[in-house]
Amino acid sequence: MRSTALSELTKHIEFEMKAVPRFGFVAGQWLSFKATKPDGEEITRAYSIASPPSEDNRFALCLNRVQDGFTSNYLCDMKVGDEIACSGPFGDFILRPPMRDTVFIATGTGIAPFRSMLHWLLAEESRHQGKQLSLVFGNRTEKDIYYHDEFLRLASEHANFHYRPTLSRGGSEWQGLRGYVQEHVPAIAQARTDMHAYVCGLDKMVKANRELLKSLGWDRKSILYEKYD
Ligand SMILES: Cc1cc2nc3c(=O)[nH]c(=O)nc-3n(C[C@H](O)[C@H](O)[C@H](O)COP(=O)(O)OP(=O)(O)OC[C@H]3O[C@@H](n4cnc5c(N)ncnc54)[C@H](O)[C@@H]3O)c2cc1C
Numbered sequence: 001m002r003s004t005a006l007s008e009l010t011k012h013i014e015f016e017m018k019a020v021p022r023f024g025f026v027a028g029q030w031l032s033f034k035a036t037k038p039d040g041e042e043i044t045r046a047y048s049i050a051s052p053p054s055e056d057n058r059f060a061l062c063l064n065r066v067q068d069g070f071t072s073n074y075l076c077d078m079k080v081g082d083e084i085a086c087s088g089p090f091g092d093f094i095l096r097p098p099m100r101d102t103v104f105i106a107t108g109t110g111i112a113p114f115r116s117m118l119h120w121l122l123a124e125e126s127r128h129q130g131k132q133l134s135l136v137f138g139n140r141t142e143k144d145i146y147y148h149d150e151f152l153r154l155a156s157e158h159a160n161f162h163y164r165p166t167l168s169r170g171g172s173e174w175q176g177l178r179g180y181v182q183e184h185v186p187a188i189a190q191a192r193t194d195m196h197a198y199v200c201g202l203d204k205m206v207k208a209n210r211e212l213l214k215s216l217g218w219d220r221k222s223i224l225y226e227k228y229d
Contacts, residue, residue, distance in 0.1 A: 001080055006146040009065045010109065011076050012050065017057040018083070025059070025089035027052055027116040028198075028226075033086045035074045045071040048112035048200070048226070049089065052119035062112040062146060093200070093226040095121070099131050101195045103188050105181050105209050107138040110201030110228060111146055117198070118151075122158055134162040134188045138181035138205070140169045162188075182208045190216055199225040 003013040017023040030048045037043060051060035066072040078084065095117055104114045114135060121128045139145050145165050155163040166177035166184055177184050182205075189195060197218070199209045206225045213223050 001078060001082065003076075003078075006062065007144050010144075010146060011063050012060055012146070013063060013075065013078070014051070014058060014060045017059065020057050022055060023057045023059055025049055025053055026094045027120040028094040028113040029089035029091045030093075030113075030226075031059075031061075031086045031088035032090060033071060033075065033084060035071050035084065037070055043071060046090070047075070048091075048093075048109075048116070050112035050115045052116050052123065062109045062115065064109045091226070093198070093224060095198075096196060096224065099128065101132040101192070102134070103185065103195060103197045104133070104135045105138075105185060105197060105199045105201075105205075106135070107181060107201040107205050108144075109146070110199075110205075110226075111137055113200055113226060114198065115147055115150075118154065118161070122154055122161060128158075128160065130160075132160050132162065133158075134164060136164045136166060136181045136184050136188070138166050138168065138201075141167060142171060142174060164188075180208070181205065182212045185209060185212055186216065189213060189218070193217055193219065193222070195222065197223045199223065200228070202229050203227050 001013055001015045003011045006012050030046045032044055032046055034044050047061045049059050050062040063072055063075050065076050106114050151163045155161050164177055167174055170178055197213055199206050206227050210223055
């Protein structure tokens with residue numbers, strides 16, 4: 001495993017799946033990790049795969065240290081060479097064919113499945129041709145925007161990928177969007193009932209966006225979501 005700090009409390013950690021030469025999964029799926037607390041209690045937590053499917057046995061997670069949380073801190077404290085058991089992949093928070101114009105809405109580590117989906121989608125022209133893809137990514141401040149340079153690069157390489165980071169507490173230098181993600185969704189989704197929306201993050205944010213899209217006339221089947229809490 002190899003880890004990179006994404007912010008003070010967040011890490012991008014790359015793992016190798018020891019049991020298999022190739023680890024197959026669909027972008028958007030998650031893994032279940034089992035850790036044992038010092039008192040012997042076993043706990044299991046879900047983590048979205050943050051990397052796109054590849055030809056080998058590697059995958060990455062985007063992990064936030066939750067205050068007083070056990071598993072998130074356990075994983076963030078792992079050192080190169082450490083091992084942990086996991087099972088999966090699980091979940092049906094995956095891209096629904098046929099591909100439509102799509103808005104991806106995330107806050108914090110809710111970006112993980114979208115990093116996987118977007119790298120996969122944009123890797124081949126036929127997967128996204130003729131479709132407009134928007135990512136509305138909400139965070140507090142500039143230093144919390146995980147994978148910012150990567151998404152800027154993808155947007156510069158693909159005219160149909162629109163990257164919209166938004167900050168709720170951006171500094172005076174910040175030139176981008178401000179406020180909560182749901183404030184910027186109508187500009188993309190208003191008067192559109194022929195798109196898909198994928199929403200990922202904490203319950204409160206997911207709920208706010210589902211309600212907003214439904215109030216814009218969207219069918220609930222066009223709104224897919226994953227809640228982290
Ligand atoms: C499908 C799915 C995918 C997920 N993917 C990711 C991911 O990619 N990256 C990631 O960092 N997390 C992800 N999570 C959240 C993760 O599973 C854990 O809930 C989180 O890491 C806390 O676990 P813990 O054992 O550290 O804390 P716990 O011991 O479970 O909780 C400690 C305290 O923190 C609160 N809490 C629990 N979860 C959260 C949270 N997510 N944010 C803030 N407070 C919380 C609890 O209410 C409790 O008070 C995902 C959850 C689900 C259901």
